[in-house]
Amino acid sequence: MNVNLRLRASQKEAILDGLKTSAMLTPAYIAFGMVTGISALQAGFSPLLALLSPAWIFGGSSQVVMSELIIAGAPLWVVVASAVLVNARMMVYSAAFNPLLKEARQSTRSAVGFFLVDQNYANHCLRDSEYERAGKPNREWLAYYLTISVALWLTWICTNALGIFLGRVIPVSWELTFSIPLCFVAIMGNMVRQSQAPLGMLIGAVLSLALFALPLKLGLVASVVIGVSILMALPSADRANT
Amino acid sequence: MNTHSLLSLSAVVFLVGLGTFLIRQSFLGPWARGELPSYVQKALKLAPPVIFAALIAPMLFYTDGVWQAGTNSKKIIAAAACFAYAAWRGGQIMPLLVGMGSLHLLHRLY
Numbered sequence: 382m383n384v385n386l387r388l389r390a391s392q393k394e395a396i397l398d399g400l401k402t403s404a405m406l407t408p409a410y411i412a413f414g415m416v417t418g419i420s421a422l423q424a425g426f427s428p429l430l431a432l433l434s435p436a437w438i439f440g441g442s443s444q445v446v447m448s449e450l451i452i453a454g455a456p457l458w459v460v461v462a463s464a465v466l467v468n469a470r471m472m473v474y475s476a477a478f479n480p481l482l483k484e485a486r487q488s489t490r491s492a493v494g495f496f497l498v499d500q501n502y503a504n505h506c507l508r509d510s511e512y513e514r515a516g517k518p519n520r521e522w523l524a525y526y527l528t529i530s531v532a533l534w535l536t537w538i539c540t541n542a543l544g545i546f547l548g549r550v551i552p553v554s555w556e557l558t559f560s561i562p563l564c565f566v567a568i569m570g571n572m573v574r575q576s577q578a579p580l581g582m583l584i585g586a587v588l589s590l591a592l593f594a595l596p597l598k599l600g601l602v603a604s605v606v607i608g609v610s611i612l613m614a615l616p617s618a619d620r621a622n623t
Numbered sequence: 624m625n626t627h628s629l630l631s632l633s634a635v636v637f638l639v640g641l642g643t644f645l646i647r648q649s650f651l652g653p654w655a656r657g658e659l660p661s662y663v664q665k666a667l668k669l670a671p672p673v674i675f676a677a678l679i680a681p682m683l684f685y686t687d688g689v690w691q692a693g694t695n696s697k698k699i700i701a702a703a704a705c706f707a708y709a710a711w712r713g714g715q716i717m718p719l720l721v722g723m724g725s726l727h728l729l730h731r732l733y
Contacts (some may be wrong), residue, residue, distance in 0.1 A: 405716050409702035427629055429655055430636060447639055462637055465642035470674055472696045475650040477667050487653050494651035495644070499678065502694065554724055559698055560678040566702045567718035569675050570709020571680060574711035578672040585676030593681050594688075601677055609666050 388524075395521040399528025400502050407536060409564050412557035413441045414540025419548060420448035421541070428545050433520055435541040439498060439534055443467040446598055463598045474502040481519060489523065496530030503568045504529060577612060584608045695731075701725035 387394070421431035421444065438444055443464040450460045474497045482490045505526060512522045543550060551557055561606070570577045588604035595603060627635075648727065649655065659667075683699050684692050706721030709715070 402715075405719065409724055424632070425627060426636075427631055428685035430629065434636045434640075437636065438643055440643055443643065447635065451632070451635070457627070457631060457635055461638045461642070463644070464635075464639040468646055470645045470662065470678075472649045473642065473667065473670050473674060476659065476663065477670075479650040479655060480664070480731055482651065483656075490649060490651040494647040494724045497647045499675075503671070503675065505629045556723070556730075557702070559726055560723060562682040562702060563705050563719050563722040564715070566705045567677045567709045567715045568717055569672060569679075570706040570711075571713055571715070572650060572664065572672055573706075573710040575672075577669060581669060581672035582676040585673035587679035589680045590684055593685060602679070604677040605674050608677065609670050612669045612673065613662070613666060 389520075391521050392524040395525040396528045398508075399525045400532065401619050403529050403532035403536065406500055406533065406564060408557055409560040410533065410536045410540050411543065411551065413536055413561050415544035415549065415551060416558065417441050417444050418541040418544025419450075420445055420452075420544075422545060423467045424448035424451040431545045432542060436534075438464075439496070439537060440468050441537070445533060459597065467598045470499075471497050473605065474499075475504065477505070481522065485519070485523075493523075493530075494524065496527075496534055498533065499529075500533060500564065501526060501529045503565060507568060507571055523525065577615075577617065580615075581608065581612055584611055599619075697726055697729040700729060 385518075385603055417435065419429060421434055422428070424447070426434065426448075431485075432445055435573045438447075445459055446467050447464040455463075455562075475494055478493055480496075482493060485493075507523065563582070569578075569582055573582075585604055588608050589600060592600040593602050594600070650659075677704075683702055684690060684697060686695065701722050704725040705718045708721040709718035712718075
């Protein structure tokens with residue numbers, strides 16, 4: 382029984398890999414978490430509620446949308462619907478992890494699901510084939526994924542706390558918030574050689590800009606659904622499947 | 624604004640979190656044990672670039688819900704530099720530094 386507690390070398394490597402990824406994402410988290418914490422207070426949250434919110438929701442964009450709509454005086458059902466719809470993209474992430482965890486225990490699957498965010502999914506997309514190529518079993522993948530997830534979750538709570546208790550501690554002139562989109566831009570740059578990826582990026586960008594003004598923050602979900610449908614309808618989609 | 628009680632704000636946080644939780648568990652809960660249909664698997668392979676582009680494009684081109692491509696031109700150029708570096712050399716930390724560095728350089732230039 383105790384054997385399970387001893388980490389194998391490859392799992393240690395995976396954990397270190399996960400910690401490195403998390404460290405790299407920290408500047409973006411500081412910038413985003415700080416702003417999110419401040420916006421919660423502006424929306425009338427008590428400090429405790431503003432601190433529980435990142436721990437329970439763990440989704441920056443939806444938390445900011447929630448605060449913004451409350452401040453704008455929107456009906457509360459619109460606030461809830463919009464914030465949840467912003468996170469609807471996570472259904473794709475959930476589905477993406479489904480095949481990997483087919484044999485996993487339900488507790489593992491639920492734990493993976495609880496921590497799903499853009500960043501761990503994006504890094505999974507880059508490393509997925511790496512772990513597959515190495516012929517590594519899912520243990521290493523799980524060690525990597527859970528390391529990033531728990532690290533990011535704790536970082537997210539701490540950086541929200543930074544905004545709640547200390548306010549804007551980092552000057553705007555540092556442009557730290559710009560590192561949020563940049564993390565994804567860097568990942569997209571790494572993906573550019575995959576067939577259909579450049580076209581997918583172009584379609585996603587154009588649609589999201591065109592549909593930005595849709596009500597209930599539907600623009601993102603609509604862009605993803607329409608964009609992927611267009612790609613699937615193209616004859617070359619079959620090549621991407623192999 | 625701020626006319627809501629702490630109780631109703633707590634209810635909003637709880638419901639948003641619950642909705643998000645269910646979305647996250649949608650394909651990982653005990654009800655999702657079966658094999659995914661092949662067209663779903665195909666869609667999942669095609670989705671990442673579309674999602675990431677759709678996430679970040681509005682951050683670059685809009686500010687506070689208003690189209691600001693002109694004002695944001697430095698950020699758009701810096702993001703292009705980050706993208707080009709990542710496409711060329713791979714990695715994540717260096718492209719991030721290239722992007723941040725480009726933005727600060729552009730701030731000094733104009």
